[in-house]
Amino acid sequence: MLGRGLSTKRNLLVRLRPIAFIAVLLILWQIAVSRSPAHLLPGPWDAAGGILDLVRHGLLLKYIAASLFRVTWGFVAAAVLAIPLGLTIGWYRRAELAFNPLIQIFRPISPLAWIPIAILWFGVGDIASVFLIFLSCFFPLLLTAINAVQRIPSVYVNAGRNFGLSPAHLVYRVLYPAVLPQLITGLRITLGVAWIVVVAAEMIAVNSGLGFLIVDARNAGNRYDLVVAAMVIIGIIGLLLDLGMRSLEGAKSLRWDYSED
Amino acid sequence: MPLTESVTTPAATKLSAQHVHMTFTRDGKSTPVLNDVTLEVAKGEFLCIVGPSGCGKSTLLSAIGGFLSPTGGEIRIDGQPVSGPDPRRIFVFQERGVFPWLTVEGNIEFGLFKLPRAERQRRIAHYIEMVGLVGFEKAYPAELSGGMKQRLEVARALAVNPDMLLLDEPFGALDSITRLIMRGELLRIWREERNTVIFVTHDIDEAVQLADRVAVMSGRPANIQQIVNIDIPHPRDLSSPRYLELRNGILTQLGLAHQV
Numbered sequence: 001m002l003g004r005g006l007s008t009k010r011n012l013l014v015r016l017r018p019i020a021f022i023a024v025l026l027i028l029w030q031i032a033v034s035r036s037p038a039h040l041l042p043g044p045w046d047a048a049g050g051i052l053d054l055v056r057h058g059l060l061l062k063y064i065a066a067s068l069f070r071v072t073w074g075f076v077a078a079a080v081l082a083i084p085l086g087l088t089i090g091w092y093r094r095a096e097l098a099f100n101p102l103i104q105i106f107r108p109i110s111p112l113a114w115i116p117i118a119i120l121w122f123g124v125g126d127i128a129s130v131f132l133i134f135l136s137c138f139f140p141l142l143l144t145a146i147n148a149v150q151r152i153p154s155v156y157v158n159a160g161r162n163f164g165l166s167p168a169h170l171v172y173r174v175l176y177p178a179v180l181p182q183l184i185t186g187l188r189i190t191l192g193v194a195w196i197v198v199v200a201a202e203m204i205a206v207n208s209g210l211g212f213l214i215v216d217a218r219n220a221g222n223r224y225d226l227v228v229a230a231m232v233i234i235g236i237i238g239l240l241l242d243l244g245m246r247s248l249e250g251a252k253s254l255r256w257d258y259s260e261d
Numbered sequence: 262m263p264l265t266e267s268v269t270t271p272a273a274t275k276l277s278a279q280h281v282h283m284t285f286t287r288d289g290k291s292t293p294v295l296n297d298v299t300l301e302v303a304k305g306e307f308l309c310i311v312g313p314s315g316c317g318k319s320t321l322l323s324a325i326g327g328f329l330s331p332t333g334g335e336i337r338i339d340g341q342p343v344s345g346p347d348p349r350r351i352f353v354f355q356e357r358g359v360f361p362w363l364t365v366e367g368n369i370e371f372g373l374f375k376l377p378r379a380e381r382q383r384r385i386a387h388y389i390e391m392v393g394l395v396g397f398e399k400a401y402p403a404e405l406s407g408g409m410k411q412r413l414e415v416a417r418a419l420a421v422n423p424d425m426l427l428l429d430e431p432f433g434a435l436d437s438i439t440r441l442i443m444r445g446e447l448l449r450i451w452r453e454e455r456n457t458v459i460f461v462t463h464d465i466d467e468a469v470q471l472a473d474r475v476a477v478m479s480g481r482p483a484n485i486q487q488i489v490n491i492d493i494p495h496p497r498d499l500s501s502p503r504y505l506e507l508r509n510g511i512l513t514q515l516g517l518a519h520q521v
Contacts, residue, residue, distance in 0.1 A: 155358045158328055163372035163421065164348040173371070177362040256361035256403045 042225040050229030066209040071194045074133025082138045086145025111136035111197050115204050129201035136197040137190045144186030148179035181254045188245035195238045210234050275457045276302040282333030294320050296482035307458045309468035312478030318461045319429050326352040326427050350425035351418035359402045359414050366398045372421040388416040408439040428460045469508045477514050487514050
């Protein structure tokens with residue numbers, strides 16, 4: 001009994017450690033800001049005040065919703081198009097040979113380089129930023145899907161054929177489960193990228209959202225407390241998105257790897 | 262035509278491979294792997310194929326399974342030419358063939374999709390018990406040992422009631438103690454089910470312990486050098502003079518006798 005009490009106590013301490021570490025950093029930040037003569041950065045206290053300010057004006061939830069809305073649509077559209085296309089290209093060796101040069105040319109182009117074209121095509125607004133997020137997700141997901149199919153060990157496909165599966169069943173009962181763990185990892189990483197890109201897209205292409213908030217706070221009277229407040233919110237939401245995707249990866253039917261044993 | 266063929270083929274013949282040739286072509290270079298392989302396997306027989314590694318044993322087995330088509334000659338099962346994989350003959354890979362995303366139950370159920378639910382449940386329970394995986398129904402392959410995964414793959418194969426099992430070095434990745442146990446298990450299951458078994462191995466002891474007949478293959482391009490009848494009843498005494506004689510005969514055939 002005593003031992004268990006001790007170990008839960010120790011567990012709690014381990015869990016509290018990162019929080020305590022963050023608290024120490026916040027205190028150091030506050031001390032450094034209050035001691036420096038020049039206003040290089042607002043302190044954590046100011047930033048917290050900025051967040052409260054945003055809440056009071058009803059802007060915080062509105063901007064978070066606007067940013068999440070764009071990320072969701074861009075991300076979902078990219079996933080819906082890129083994954084089936086990637087799986088098909090990966091399955092047919094000839095398709096991969098045909099498409100690969102094109103993909104390799106488009107892939108290194110930063111989605112931000114598309115901003116002028118996005119605005120030209122869709123004007124300033126939601127569609128332009130959704131399009132940019134779509135682009136930032138599409139190529140990484142396409143490559144993930146292509147790689148995932150190509151990595152399926154042939155024993156699984158052969159076993160599926162051996163048991164008399166029709167092509168549709170082979171896709172649903174062998175290919176799909178075999179690529180799922182890799183796809184989910186790819187989706188998690190891509191969602192992180194989308195969350196980075198939405199901030200940049202909102203700085204230029206729209207007038208709402210957390211990215212817009214950062215530019216707007218600076219332009220409208222150098223409200224750096226709001227800038228830092230927005231950065232903190234972006235960080236926290238990014239963390240939550242990642243934790244959400246990671247919890248998917250933990251499912252038992254997904255926790256395996258070809259390289260095991 | 263097929264009618265006259267099935268009349269001329271004796272009823273007891275399960276598999277008949279006639280003058281099978283296989284040549285792989287890669288980057289414009291062709292490599293002959295099988296050179297005029299002729300083989301007959303009787304219904305319910307346990308045949309082992311041994312030979313030097315890389316000689317084409319697995320290629321022959323893949324052709325019998327319908328995964329590869331021979332570049333020459335013909336393979337017939339029950340008088341019908343083999344045209345592709347078929348649930349009536351299940352290929353068992355080393356234990357890597359089990360699906361890691363399915364539980365033990367899910368793996369055994371994999372090939373049973375055409376059966377009604379009650380029958381599926383019955384077979385799952387039956388084969389889980391037969392291969393000794395009771396209590397592991399909900400376990401994923403990652404939680405099983407190598408030997409258990411191998412038994413699971415055999416159970417998955419048997420669950421569809423195949424009339425042939427094609428085993429490609431199934432125990433190759435197991436430690437020597439597990440391998441001995443698995444051989445005993447396989448013989449016990451074979452005696453219950455009486456499928457035709459074709460078992461590829463590079464382990465001569467394994468072949469002599471298990472098989473009714475052992476087909477000895479030459480180096481590449483391979484053909485069948487000799488077929489040895491193992492006329493020792495089961496359970497086999499591994500130190501009996503007849504066992505050692507047969508084993509040495511095969512070693513000599515492969516040019517490996519008294520080498521170490």
